[in-house]
Amino acid sequence: MRMMIFFVLLIALLSAIAPLPLEALNVRGHLLKSKTFLSPPFFLRPGSVSNKFYYDVPFPRGHLAFKSFDAEVVDENGAPVPLHETYLHHWVVEPYYALKKGGGADAQGLPKRIIARNSGVCKNTLGQYYGLGSETRHTATWVPDPYGIEIGNTETAPEGYEERWMINVHAIDTRGAVDKLGCTECKCDLYNTTIDEYGRRLPEGYVGGLYCCYDETQCKVREGFNGELRKLFLRYTVRWLDWSDAIVPVKIYIFDVTDTSPPDERSGTACRVEYQVEECSSENRAKNECIDVKVTKEVLPRGGDIVFGTAHQHSGGLGASLHGQDGRLLCASIPTYGNGEEAGNEENYIVGMSTCYPKPGSVKVSDGEVLTVVSNYSSDRQHTGVMGLLYILVAENEQPAPKPALCFSFPVPWCLPTWLTSNL
Ligand SMILES: *[C@@H]1O[C@H](CO)[C@@H](O)[C@H](O)[C@H]1NC(C)=O
Numbered sequence: 001m002r003m004m005i006f007f008v009l010l011i012a013l014l015s016a017i018a019p020l021p022l023e024a025l026n027v028r029g030h031l032l033k034s035k036t037f038l039s040p041p042f043f044l045r046p047g048s049v050s051n052k053f054y055y056d057v058p059f060p061r062g063h064l065a066f067k068s069f070d071a072e073v074v075d076e077n078g079a080p081v082p083l084h085e086t087y088l089h090h091w092v093v094e095p096y097y098a099l100k101k102g103g104g105a106d107a108q109g110l111p112k113r114i115i116a117r118n119s120g121v122c123k124n125t126l127g128q129y130y131g132l133g134s135e136t137r138h139t140a141t142w143v144p145d146p147y148g149i150e151i152g153n154t155e156t157a158p159e160g161y162e163e164r165w166m167i168n169v170h171a172i173d174t175r176g177a178v179d180k181l182g183c184t185e186c187k188c189d190l191y192n193t194t195i196d197e198y199g200r201r202l203p204e205g206y207v208g209g210l211y212c213c214y215d216e217t218q219c220k221v222r223e224g225f226n227g228e229l230r231k232l233f234l235r236y237t238v239r240w241l242d243w244s245d246a247i248v249p250v251k252i253y254i255f256d257v258t259d260t261s262p263p264d265e266r267s268g269t270a271c272r273v274e275y276q277v278e279e280c281s282s283e284n285r286a287k288n289e290c291i292d293v294k295v296t297k298e299v300l301p302r303g304g305d306i307v308f309g310t311a312h313q314h315s316g317g318l319g320a321s322l323h324g325q326d327g328r329l330l331c332a333s334i335p336t337y338g339n340g341e342e343a344g345n346e347e348n349y350i351v352g353m354s355t356c357y358p359k360p361g362s363v364k365v366s367d368g369e370v371l372t373v374v375s376n377y378s379s380d381r382q383h384t385g386v387m388g389l390l391y392i393l394v395a396e397n398e399q400p401a402p403k404p405a406l407c408f409s410f411p412v413p414w415c416l417p418t419w420l421t422s423n424l
């Protein structure tokens with residue numbers, strides 16, 4: 001009986017101090033919203049590859065500020081799937097403009113979709129707003145306050161078009177694989193591929209990478225290995241705020257260490273996305289110097305404050321960094337490797353990348369500054385299809401952020417009128 005009363009009291013107390021729905025949090029006076037979605041299902045059997053592009057995926061609607069995007073692969077029961085069973089090569093989320101339905105006669109001849117890319121600097125690849133791979137479970141994507149990635153602004157959509165979202169998920173099932181790392185590195189011999197997705201012969205000397213592990217390819221599995229066909233999903237959680245003047249917009253830049261075009265804005269870029277790390281020489285091995293350091297220079301079109309940064313690397317990665325024209329460190333991102341079996345801690349896989357959250361205003365870059373991108377890999381052995389990407393968010397606003405409105409979350413969310421708070 002005593003116990004009963006205790007529980008009744010406890011429930012009464014909890015409901016009194018939790019007046020907000022669980023998904024809502026109050027961040028600096030603004031109501032942070034959060035929603036979890038499932039991608040369309042994809043199906044994998046041992047050794048198979050799925051690289052699908054899903055258009056018009058479920059997504060928050062309206063004029064919003066993106067605050068974070070977290071994702072992972074789950075099975076039919078919603079259970080997280082470990083990387084040694086389903087390797088998440090990457091997921092990418094990207095807005096595009098879709099021709100509005102009922103566009104009428106003038107819709108004829110117009111493209112159905114117009115890609116909306118990030119602010120640079122690659123021209124044809126890497127246009128995503130967010131994108132990660134195996135590291136997704138332990139890599140922060142949070143955009144710090146008072147910043148936000150502006151989405152859903154109907155004024156920036158081309159006439160007759162509306163913003164929608166595309167998600168690309170590239171996953172490799174390595175259950176029973178003869179060489180799990182080889183399958184995740186897309187070694188062509190393990191996939192028995194000699195032509196790419198479009199039927200073209202592979203480039204001379206190409207031994208591994210995305211050309212060999214495209215959608216519906218099959219990696220080599222141990223003879224007699226049986227594993228059921230799995231139905232999987234990318235489960236993603238988006239956090240956002242309704243857009244307001246209190247939010248400072250940030251631009252997204254992705255730098256690719258394979259971009260070898262000269263640091264000249266007009267020359268266009270050649271982001272090849274992937275590269276190959278050769279096994280170190282015996283002399284270097286003797287000196288214990290089996291590190292592959294790849295460096296390139298990139299021009300930042302518009303300067304501002306860097307407010308967030310992180311890198312993307314594959315297994316074997318040792319860290320990547322971005323430096324200013326004078327060599328100062330802008331952001332270094334270091335991988336965390338798992339050391340267990342369970343999802344989020346898989347041994348020998350990169351399960352997280354460290355992130356940079358500079359004190360607002362402390363890391364400045366200028367218009368047209370030539371940045372240096374560095375990506376380090378262990379060259380203890382050869383690695384194919386590796387990546388070295390640096391992702392940063394830049395706030396161009398020079399003026400101090402407007403004062404956030406004074407808001408409260410009790411007993412219901414409410415704010416003081418701005419004419420009152422602006423004079424406080
Ligand atoms: C590999 O590909 C070749 C030709 O494309 C085919 O003849 C052969 O059977 C394939 N081998 C395996 C193990 O799938």
Ligand SMILES: *[C@@H]1O[C@H](CO)[C@@H](O)[C@H](O)[C@H]1NC(C)=O
Pocket residue numbers: 291293318319320321332333374375376
């Ligand atoms: C990359 O390797 C070089 C040479 O060993 C080292 O000086 C640098 O600090 C490394 N950078 C990162 C981000 O690990």
